[in-house]
Amino acid sequence: MSQQATPPDTPQKEHLLLLVHRIPYPPNKGDKIRSYHLLRHLSQQYTVHLASFIDDQNDLQYIDTVQQWCDSSYFERLNPLMAKLGSVTALLNNRPMSLDYYRSAAMQKWVDDMLRQHAIDKIVVFSSAMAQFVETYSKARRIIDFVDIDSDKWQQYAGKKIWPMSWLYQREARTLLAYERKIAATCDAALFVSEPEAALFRQLAPESAGKIGFFNNGVDTDYFSPAAKYANPYSSAARVIVFTGAMDYWPNIDAVQWFADEIFSVVHKRHPDTQFFIVGSRPSEQVMQLAKLPGITVTGLVPDVRPFLAHAHVAVAPLRIARGIQNKVLEAMAMAKTVVVSPQALEGIEAQDGKELLLAQDGAEFARILFTVLGQKDERIGIAARKKVESRYNWDSNLQSVNTLL
Numbered sequence: 001m002s003q004q005a006t007p008p009d010t011p012q013k014e015h016l017l018l019l020v021h022r023i024p025y026p027p028n029k030g031d032k033i034r035s036y037h038l039l040r041h042l043s044q045q046y047t048v049h050l051a052s053f054i055d056d057q058n059d060l061q062y063i064d065t066v067q068q069w070c071d072s073s074y075f076e077r078l079n080p081l082m083a084k085l086g087s088v089t090a091l092l093n094n095r096p097m098s099l100d101y102y103r104s105a106a107m108q109k110w111v112d113d114m115l116r117q118h119a120i121d122k123i124v125v126f127s128s129a130m131a132q133f134v135e136t137y138s139k140a141r142r143i144i145d146f147v148d149i150d151s152d153k154w155q156q157y158a159g160k161k162i163w164p165m166s167w168l169y170q171r172e173a174r175t176l177l178a179y180e181r182k183i184a185a186t187c188d189a190a191l192f193v194s195e196p197e198a199a200l201f202r203q204l205a206p207e208s209a210g211k212i213g214f215f216n217n218g219v220d221t222d223y224f225s226p227a228a229k230y231a232n233p234y235s236s237a238a239r240v241i242v243f244t245g246a247m248d249y250w251p252n253i254d255a256v257q258w259f260a261d262e263i264f265s266v267v268h269k270r271h272p273d274t275q276f277f278i279v280g281s282r283p284s285e286q287v288m289q290l291a292k293l294p295g296i297t298v299t300g301l302v303p304d305v306r307p308f309l310a311h312a313h314v315a316v317a318p319l320r321i322a323r324g325i326q327n328k329v330l331e332a333m334a335m336a337k338t339v340v341v342s343p344q345a346l347e348g349i350e351a352q353d354g355k356e357l358l359l360a361q362d363g364a365e366f367a368r369i370l371f372t373v374l375g376q377k378d379e380r381i382g383i384a385a386r387k388k389v390e391s392r393y394n395w396d397s398n399l400q401s402v403n404t405l406l
Helices: 034-045 055-066 079-093 096-102 105-117 130-132 150-160 165-185 195-204 206-211 249-271 285-290 305-308 327-333 363-374 380-392 400-406
Strands: 002-005 014-020 046-054 071-075 120-127 140-146 189-192 212-215 239-244 272-278 296-300 316-317 339-341
Touching: 002 105, 014 034, 014 105, 014 130, 014 212, 034 046, 034 120, 034 400, 046 055, 046 105, 046 285, 055 071, 071 105, 079 096, 096 130, 096 165, 120 130, 130 140, 130 316, 140 165, 140 305, 150 165, 150 195, 150 380, 150 400, 165 195, 189 195, 189 206, 189 272, 189 400, 195 212, 206 272, 239 249, 239 305, 239 327, 239 363, 249 272, 249 363, 285 296, 305 327, 316 327, 316 380, 339 363
Parallel strands: 014 046, 014 120, 046 071, 120 140, 140 189, 189 212, 239 272, 239 316, 272 296, 316 339
Antiparallel strands: 002 071
16 A cells, blocks of 8 residues: 655646556556556646556556656555455345455545545546445546446356356346446446447447547557567567467457467468467466467566567467457557457457458468468558557547546
8 A cells, every 4th residue: 555645736737536446557568558648648637646456566666657647646455366255245235246356445535535635526437446436426527437348348258158157257247237337327428448339338328328438549659669679589480470468368368279279270280480479477377388389489478578579470369359449459550560350359440451450250261361471571561550550549639538528
């Protein structure tokens, strides 16, 4: 737990409370990119008071960095195992387990104190689980950034599991959707990561359709630049297919398992010099087992994903379960890579198949496309991909809608 305060407030800035479920740093980590840029943007306009959980010991090192954008801040350590055990209480009262996972009397007290001390009347909530801390503050202007429709993810998970997990995930989908609808109805605006995501939620919550909008993610194109020099992490003779992402996240686990079993096995048989690199932190046991297969490497956490993208022949995003926008796709596009995606990974991304990336409808088409891409060196798709990201996925312009709503 950590608190911090700075000298007296700048008079011209209004106070704003920002609630985020995970510390919004580092800016190149997939699930934190959006919250990081949101915090940076809001700090330019407002005196920000930030509350966040920390569920990873490694994230403690980022507290000082994040505090520089805040007037005051509160960080609470969250033990994932204990939080899971605590969330079981939700089964007794028809609440989503996601809410009880993040329930905290200490954080509630800090939020209440800040709102009272600074007479804060503007609140931004990042993710549905954090809305529970400001449910009673109806007089403040409240904006929630759902990012994705989390309830729909649980519904997708349920379809991939057997009983009793299928029942548990269906229950979470039902109860969480009810809560998402409640929060959308009581907040002044509800935002998502893309127009398709917002459109789906308008169907699920028609009573709040007029308040539902979106702002696209962006990419730091200076950071993800193909013009920079990166040391090659691969052997010089290898033709590398790369996947990037947090490897304890089940949709990513499912994606690489399917790709390894159904697609890469076919590609590697025809091209034995081809390698598949799975690059991302906290690989699960299922992912680690894939490293035993011919041609597959699991890196675990790397200090920088850019060298792995820069020197790969092609990037893939074979997701079968997805919501919102896949940052891994945008980052690979920014690095001027040819990216082969599934329909689920393409959802919400404004890119043209055959021009700015390549779309594979199933495993067989994935393999056929990779045979072609691996057999030739054509940089036109990568160049067009980079241009698309530069023109459409700019953080500064995309975040202007939040200013308007506030």
